[in-house]
Amino acid sequence: EDGSQGWLRYAPIANANDYITVPSRVVALNVTRGSPVYTAQQELERGIKGIFGKQLETNSSVTSNSSAIIVGTLDAYRAAYGDLEDVGDLLDDGFFLSTEGLSVIIVGNNERGVLYGAFEYLSRLAQGRFLPISTMYNPQAPIRWTNEWNNLDGSIERGYAGPSIFFRDGFVVDNVTRVSGYARLLASIRVNGIVINNVNANATLLNDRNLQGLGRLADAMRPYGIQLGISLNFASPQDFGGLPSFDPLDPKVDAWWANITDEVYKRVPDMAGYLVKANSEGQPGPLTYNRTLADGANMFARAVKPHGGLVMFRAFVYDNHISPANWTADRANAAVDFFQHLDGKFDENVVVQIKYGAIDFQVREPANPLFSTLRNTSTSIELQITPEYFGQNDHLVYLGPLWKEILETDMRADSRPSKIKDIVSGIRFKRPLGGYAGVSGVGTNATWLGSHLAMSNLYAYGRLAWDASQDAEDVLQDWIRLTFGFDEQVMEIITDMSMKSWPAYENYSGNLGIQTLTDILYTHFGPNPASQDNNGWGQWTRADKVSIGMDRTVKNGTGNAGQYSPELASMYENIETTPDNLLLWFHHVPYTQRLKSNKTVIQHFYDAHYEGAATAQKFVEQWESLKGKVDEERYENVLFEQKFQAGHALVWRDSINQFYYNLSEIPDVAKRVGNHPYRIEAEKMSLSGYQFCAVNPFHTASGAM
Ligand code: BDP
Structure with a gap:
């Protein structure tokens, strides 16, 4: 197995x-x-x-x-x-x-x-x-795709399962067996499209050898009813085509795209369409020429239209050089700021693809306000199957419940029921197109995602994209039966672990809507709360000695709450009506602010981190109770991962608690924080062959004070 x-x-x-x-x-x-x-x-x-x-x-x-x-x-x-x-x-x-x-x-x-x-x-x-x-x-939405952030050199952006199954050394692979195997898995959960390359796209995908390769990949997927799509680099006409510009309103640029698109369709007559990340995190786009994002999207739409193709244009547009000193700047506002005035200006075969939250796949985010802002534009939701901010498959986190919570969120557009699932299916605003994109991260590892238990996420993605009204636990249990068989204890334990996993991870990472608190600048793995401020990426906690949280109110803050429909806006505007789990997303409050539970914010931080880490410790025992009931290969493999998670959850717990204790100097009423009698500090050991070195961030190190 x-x-x-x-x-x-x-x-x-x-x-x-x-x-x-x-x-x-x-x-x-x-x-x-x-x-x-x-x-x-x-x-x-x-x-x-x-x-x-x-x-x-x-x-x-x-x-x-x-x-x-x-x-x-x-x-x-x-x-x-x-x-x-x-x-x-x-x-x-x-x-x-x-x-x-x-x-x-x-x-x-x-x-x-x-x-x-x-x-x-x-x-x-x-x-x-x-x-x-x-x-x-019947499907609820026509677009049910995965997005594979695969690079041509064979690496995968935010992939944790080995190298790419699509590319190697700059070119499409010769052996497509694994691609067929993947298409088979995806067809069984009714996914109908795969965008094979990274949104941070490399234009050499369009060279002759790779175009031939695209044909080979599409041939491997077609028997499974899966269409191939590709991500494009906006500057291709210049960087790859040798034109002096990539201005979307330059007729020569337009002609270049029409021509290369014809070439693509010669190799892949049923190509699904293009995915475009523009003017975001340093990527080129139409704003370079003072053209609108719609001008950019429509240029591709014109090129694929004669072939029946779609353009998935990402709403993840923001400048990653935001000044942290600017208290009214807010990356969470970017999607609405960039797209609201363009509503209705996109061609009919353009779909604006929106990440579920306003920032970036965090452990807790309110739904992206753009979902209820665009009424005359087809939209789709982008979910992330690869757990970039969720422990990267070294932690068990079943994401079905998170996705469900977002999909069931009622945005109350015009004070009418407006669930996200009905917006992206096209029903709510009567749009012809709509659907789902799941950022997958599958690689050459035998388990596909790098972890046996993580496959519940890929499975749940397909199931929910087909019908979001399904229950996340029911879907999980179907997966357990198919993957591990009929033993009742196996069912009970894997269900329990999986259903507790997102709350546990939230507890020992970032609580109350403060975001995940991972290292933000590069790895997105492990605790690094200090990196969450003073960076240009706009993922900020605004934590100081006495207070924490982003003030996103209209009254005193960045105005983000006002991007929601009036009912949601007034709920988020007030501390009293903001749900506790989003308190620090919308408000800047003293650590001593009382929650609805009557606990203070800081004490909640301390307690939640202890609770979350304790749950992760229990996962090990729970899994060990399945010895003999799960085959040896998978049993050992999962046990290894659960032990890692248990240890790393302690690192998370102690570093986050220690960090905010150092900052606030408010003691933990239970006197646990800063007091680790059970711990053996490396400094106190005599080890041969080891030497001391500084650990970054320091609060993840032993003895950090
Ligand atoms: C961020 C990832 C980055 C992606 C970006 C995106 O860290 O690697 O390129 O999202 O979605 O979360 O474009």
Whole structure:
């Protein structure tokens, strides 16, 4: 069990044949190799073989008194067998699955839907869900993509699972086996697009050899109904094309993009579209020429339009040289400041892709106010599967509950129900497009993400992108059953650990909306609260001797609260009505400020850090209770990670508490902070072969005072 099959293990179910009789034959209504319907047939053979030990017959047709698993598009089904009742209105990618009759019927509105239906059927069987059903499944949004921040040299920005599966040494890889394997996993959770390269894009992706390579990658994904997309560097016409400018309103630049886009589509006729990060963190963009972001986005939109492509234009636009001395500057305002006046000015095939929070994938952020600001522009939400700010897979953090909380947030636009999930599906503002982007981080590590338990995040991402109304714990439990089997204790323990993991991580990292408090300048790993101020990136805590938090009120602060709809704005404007977990996001308060729990802010910091770290210690014992119930390979691997997390949670706890104790000089009422009788300080040990060196940040070191 090296994790390479993810949740598609198709482990045998003891006596499965006693519970259900699956048909002995599969009839695919398209047997062209490489078509998703053909893939569905292959997957059914593989799955039924694994779960039931039974080899399906293929290449036969069905007669009225024999049973089969029939897979095909609705049109193909009707042509072969006449009408099918009860199907309902299938949308693109939707499907109908019926296991109630003699035959199992899996029909999709398109071929991709057929494949999704086959995976759904297999997932039910693999989970022992044998009760007959006839159900229609439709997606909530058309765009369900991953974003892979892969560099051409094979490294992955914010990836923690080894080198890229797409690129090596400047070029697309030759061997695409792993890419097919990834496409298979993603198709099973109904993801339909992969943007393969980093948003900090390198224009040499567009050279001839790489364009050929893109064709190869798209060919590997197509049997799984997954379309390829690419990230572009805005300055490509100049840096790569040799033009004197990259001004989006320069006709020569426009022509250059039209031409290179034609070249891309020659190799990848069904390319999904472009993803663009512009004028952000040093990346080039239209503002260089005093053009608007819409001018920039629409230039790409014109180029892909004849080919049916989309432009995902990122709202993550900000200047990373913000003056920390400027108390009214606020990076959280940037998205609305840059995009509000452009609402309605984007071409119809442009989607503005918005990170879930106003800053950057932090442990706790209010939903990005841009979601309710853009009414005449299609939008999508960007979630991060790769846990950049969440312990980078050395800590267990199941993100399903965080994503759910954001997706269920009601933005109250025009005082009407306006949940984020209904905004990005296009329903709330009646937009034709919308959806999800998940920043993945998959690499060549056998486990895909670098950790067995982290795969629940990839799984949950696909499931929620298809239907955000699903419960994060239910989704998790499906994943556990598929990944670890049916043992009740395994189910109970992994559920408990996973569901406690985000609150635990929040407790021992940054509380009350102060942000994650990681090292902010580069690694984003481990505690470094001091780095959160006096940097140009605008992730600030404004902590001093007596007070902490960003004042984002309209009355005295940066005005960020006012970017929300009036109901939310007035809630965030007042300390009394701001939820405790966002208090320091919106307000600058004394450490002695009382919370709704009646604790002071500083005492809450101390207590939460002890609680969170204690939960992480317990994860080790909990996991150890599964010895013998989980195969040795995964058991040892996860145990190693949990021990690391337990230790690192203590480092987090002590450094954050010590840091704010040093700053505020307010003692912990429980007298724990600064007092570590159990600890053996390195300075007190006699070790041979070691030498002293300064640790940065100092408060993560032993004996730091
Ligand atoms: C930040 C990452 C950085 C990305 C950036 C982005 O640290 O590596 O390039 O987001 O989303 O969180 O563009």
